[in-house]
Amino acid sequence: MKDPIEYQVHEAARRAGVAARELALLPRAAKDEALVTMAEALVAGTDDVLAANTDDVRAAEESGAAPHLVDRLRLDASRVAGMAGGLRQVAALADPVGDVVRGLTLPNGLELRQRRVPLGVVGIIYEARPNVTADAAGLCLKAGNAVLLRGSGSAMRSNARLVEMLRGALAAAGVSTDAVQLLDATSRSSATALMRARGLVDLVVPRGGAGLIRTVVEQSTVPVVETGVGNCHVYVHADADPDMALAVVLNAKTHRPGVCNAAESLLVHSALVDSFVPKVVAALHEHGVTVHGDDAFQRASADVVPVTEEDHATEYLGMEISAATVPDLDAALAHIRRYSTGHTEAVVTDSVAVAHRFTTELDSAALMVNASTRFTDGEQLGYGAEIGISTQKLHARGPMGLSELTTTTTIVTGQGHVR
């Protein structure tokens, strides 16, 4: 007999599939109206959302959850307003559906158009952060997809309230409420059923820590886009402007240390051992960053902790950084190739040749020249909004915007053409 949760997930996916067929044909104006109605519903329902959130936060605290997890869970009026603003922003973005990405008349007169169409049913498996609920629903709707949301158990009450409001807004705007559905979050079964619902679900996007992402990649039979594990590097070449290098390192490490595009590792050309290294160590310490460094870094300050192999491979997601000196660009590239998760690497240099080698010999989603790793972000790079940052090579790489939530169909028109 089928597990009852699995049955529920399959039924939800089937309803989502029916809704998806309707969404695929909705003109932009109807989708934008629904998005704005959703935004208004969240603003109007702020008190209700915050009450549910208070219950989630209390339950998390009582269960002894770590403070940073409780913090991710906690909403306030401005965060709810932020979600509503995000939905309005998505309404203002161009509709990717119907875009012709390739079009030509073939030598035999056949007319070809390759047209963007929605993927269909998208599953999102995510941890804490209830804002993902509204963001994912908005982006999927705009791209014409139905979405199955599987949030974390700790955000259960907040998510339920949010989805209730979003669905109320859909109904008010005349769109099928099956376009946005929240799955059970009381057991693992729903996540497992979602990632194995091949044929019913077109894409699963895991958003969360490395453990969640690994589980989804290993167990999913539905196609997956991996997001967001970032062991990002900054390499400071011998010829770097020291002030620019300092600004880039500090911004990349300390601007928002808990996110995937924050720097986790610093490499410095050995010509800068006596000049830049002491300065950057002092500045990092001043900002409260623990530096795990090699001998050269340790000589710069007694507070530098010896770096280990494991440090080089670690995504701290906090105020720590691994640091090493390298004798040349080749050594920097080899180090990065070895430890990188393929998210973002930055170089600070004044050399065209060094910048060229850095941006052609490394294999990451984004490569920055004289800019902070923090720019690998959908909004920063002009995508408008993002559903996540893909660190895989297939389908989407780097920020995933609306276009990355679509596929294409090739339409060929003839006048009785045969081969």
Added chain:
Amino acid sequence: MKDPIEYQVHEAARRAGVAARELALLPRAAKDEALVTMAEALVAGTDDVLAANTDDVRAAEESGAAPHLVDRLRLDASRVAGMAGGLRQVAALADPVGDVVRGLTLPNGLELRQRRVPLGVVGIIYEARPNVTADAAGLCLKAGNAVLLRGSGSAMRSNARLVEMLRGALAAAGVSTDAVQLLDATSRSSATALMRARGLVDLVVPRGGAGLIRTVVEQSTVPVVETGVGNCHVYVHADADPDMALAVVLNAKTHRPGVCNAAESLLVHSALVDSFVPKVVAALHEHGVTVHGDDAFQRASADVVPVTEEDHATEYLGMEISAATVPDLDAALAHIRRYSTGHTEAVVTDSVAVAHRFTTELDSAALMVNASTRFTDGEQLGYGAEIGISTQKLHARGPMGLSELTTTTTIVTGQGHVR
């Protein structure tokens, strides 16, 4: 202890990874020279290839392989010349690597270029047809990827000889021979090891029957692009030009019945029961096609076999077709949505409205209006050549050409930009 075959595959993948880094930086001229040298090597070695192939064919016959399998295996001088011609054709195609697919200057002055780069290491798992060996090697090389070829055991000797020649040509052209490697085909272990070599292999493409594709999709932890299962439909609407409809149906079914873009199912508007149905049945019978039809089709000829639910879902890959009448376009769309594998569907109609609904309400890789399903083919649709026809929605849909064998990197250049 690691299985020795698994160890071999992992070692081959590691060498391929090193070669891939070199290939990624090769200019087009060097790749084209290697491709032309490969073509020349095949022509010069035709006798050797045919001798190895004779041994494969004899072994297959002795083991009692079905005649159509033996036929797929068999090479002759013109087929070897065809492989060489394919390699020359790939040399003549534009290089996708380095194409800038998105480029802009952001409001803050950051300059962004999203640039096509090779995927890295591509694994191809395929059945019989030794021509795939040369085709896949050529396409992967041109797109800057190293390839791991896992052909079928029955083509072992032919493939070994072909790959030996291709590698000799690579060496002569100064390209690492690790760019093209043939994996052991004596046991399933090598295929399993290849599809589970996550981190060492960037993409696996299965080419073969539905069973092979299902196995790869279920077991692979490496990202997969599914190719080629096609239960393709032709729908003849009430207003279709009968001569055009007849030509399209016959071409779609009989031009090359063993391939994935051949039609397997015919739907005819019920207004045409007395006019078109008898004609198309007679013509199909004349071409040796067995028609599995509903009552209306059975009334047209005593030779029409009653159609079953299973027939509607079957990809015959031979001279058989399922056939049914439908009362209207809605019924045709519902039937296709139910049984289609999402490859190609064709409509014959003179109505703009019918063509619009057919091409927007169905969800297949390719949709044909007044043209044969046989046009879903990389060469026919202007891709130059193809590694397969994707029936999935992620990464590539429809014919996969050189661009579909690449990913992108986003390069961002600033002047010390921070957030």
